[in-house]
Amino acid sequence: MDSPTKIIFNPCENKENKYINILVDGLKRHGFEVNRLDDFLSSWKHFQSIQLLHLNWFENLDDSSAASMWKSYFRKLVVLAAVKFGNKKLVWTMHNRISHEKKSGKLSQALTRKLVVQADAIVIHSTVSSAILATQYPGIQADIIHIPHPDFVDVYGPMIPNKVEDINSKLRLLFIGAIKPYKNIELLIGLAKKFSSEIHLTIAGNPSSDSYRNELQAMALGTYNIALDLKFIPDEELPAYLHQSHLLILPYSLESSLNSGTVILAFSYGRTVICPRIGTIDDLRAGDNILDYTYRSESEHAEVLQFQVEKALELWKNNPNSLIEKGLYMRELIQKQNNKKNVSDTLIQLYESLMN
Template identity: 25%
Template sequence: MTTFTVFPNIKANNKGNSNPYIKDFIAAINNTPDCKVINPSHKNPLLSIITPKKWGDIIIFNWYESIPDFKHGYIQFFIAYILLICMKISKKKIIWVLHNKKPHAEKKELLKKILTSHIANLSDHIITHAEEGLEIIEKKFPSCRNKAHFIDHPTKNRMYLTKSDKEIVKKYDLLIWGSISKYKGVYDFIKYLNDNKINDLKVCVLGKCNSELLVNDIKSVSTPNTTLVLKSASFEELAEYISFSDFVLMPYKHDTILSSGTLMDTLSFGAKVIGPDTGSFSDYSKNNDLNVYVFNKFDDIKDIVKKHHDTKISEEGYSKFLEENNWNAFIRKAISLITSHQ
């Protein structure tokens, strides 16, 4: 039996919400023969793995470099730094999953840079979900390049939830969905439409925003053709909105985004996607099985909509991609990678 520790395994909140990536990661490991995750979920995922009895043979860190953003971030930074050294001394195999170019939050940058360098050098393997992640490692940590590997971000197949084009009349040119944060560029894009008096694009924003200030900013620049649905949506509800939209737009800023769970969830519905020319978006814009289009500036988006408005997706191509990159396939690839580089 090979044991695993997966960080951060955060306990679900009062509404039962937890990080779907971590939840699926743990489930996929536990569904693999002779593999088991031994660290339970906890409201403080770092403190919950301080004791060696919670250390598996393989320890997988996600967003390790963002630990300073946790509550009592300076203390947790110190704990994380020492903990990694102790795990290395104990000869545990350490895996770092590199998700972003840098943490989205802009505070405590020095501490985050220290942790990034720390785990890059002490990890046995680095997994990234974007080809650009390999370039980042080679540039910032050239001695670590040989232990960095690209594996597609795992996804699911939810195409059965969406309606075919024959069944529906499109209501929106662009759907922007997901939790609304500053780095996702929602306000910037809506403001761009307003400032440039672009009134021929019908846009729907679907998602919850925890910042009342950001919500008010978005409302203040919304155009008559912008529909705001500021709430979380189930996957069934999301499928409806995607069915009624020509494209899903992710107006993310280029400076932090590398791979995106929202992108993979969107592809799982068989949607056409527009996103920044960076990371996974760039990778999948070159994949002939998918309809992913990239922009360098907001001016590009209207041209993409006009050019590919009538382009149809290949259901066969999407299904092939989604099955080849489901969670079980990801875990098989990851474990094979780890065990073949002992």
């Protein structure tokens, strides 16, 4: 019997994101032996056995302190040097336009340039990524492979069926995911205050720091149409959060955001979104089934976001089921365009083409 092909998929596990589980499980079912990046240089024998490395978010650095940031940077340079020395195949997935972290921005960009130069293939999840790469890295040599972000249908448990009696007197908006400054949570709190009698906003997720948690709590103090669930949301609770909303509101930064797993999560559980026209949105070509928008400045962002909330309110008041219907349409669409089995199969085809 042939021995399994040994690869590294980094990270190979992530308790906060089933994206990794979906891809790694698909690779294992196909017979790949998936190893951890931390073990890459554990022994000469193990190093020799690895044929391919696939790196996700590798350009992100630990910016908790200057010392940690530089240590993280040099450790990753060692990994890239070892990959080159061992003549290993290298795949990198481009998840963002630029790193979301401001402190390590320049070092992260330097690391990204090295990844782009060294990679045999770059996986992109949205069509616009190809043009961004061509602009930022003229003369890029790596193969650029478009593989959609996998759907999350039933991954966090079954979708809770919708019922007419679930509708109450306010439009229920939900933000869910890691709570970080680039996600513009402050905009949401300010917006909710303007619509205190018409919308109810839930913000659910774990803040990036205690100071940021305190800042958001202070902003929302005394506002009775905002629920702050500032904690890690367990997987099994996600369907209920989604079910209790009419739609998600995700005012991401267009400067850095490119793809969004939370957008795919919303569609997977039958909810549409208010969201900037990032790559994930653009690729789906879903027309008015998504309340998308664009902006050129922070002040304009606040204006167009408010306009989309007003639009959602009008749709909901005219037909209480209209937003749910859009969400169900999106669920069907991504099961075709982002089918997780097709995504895994395409990734496996890429690996085999590189190693053969």
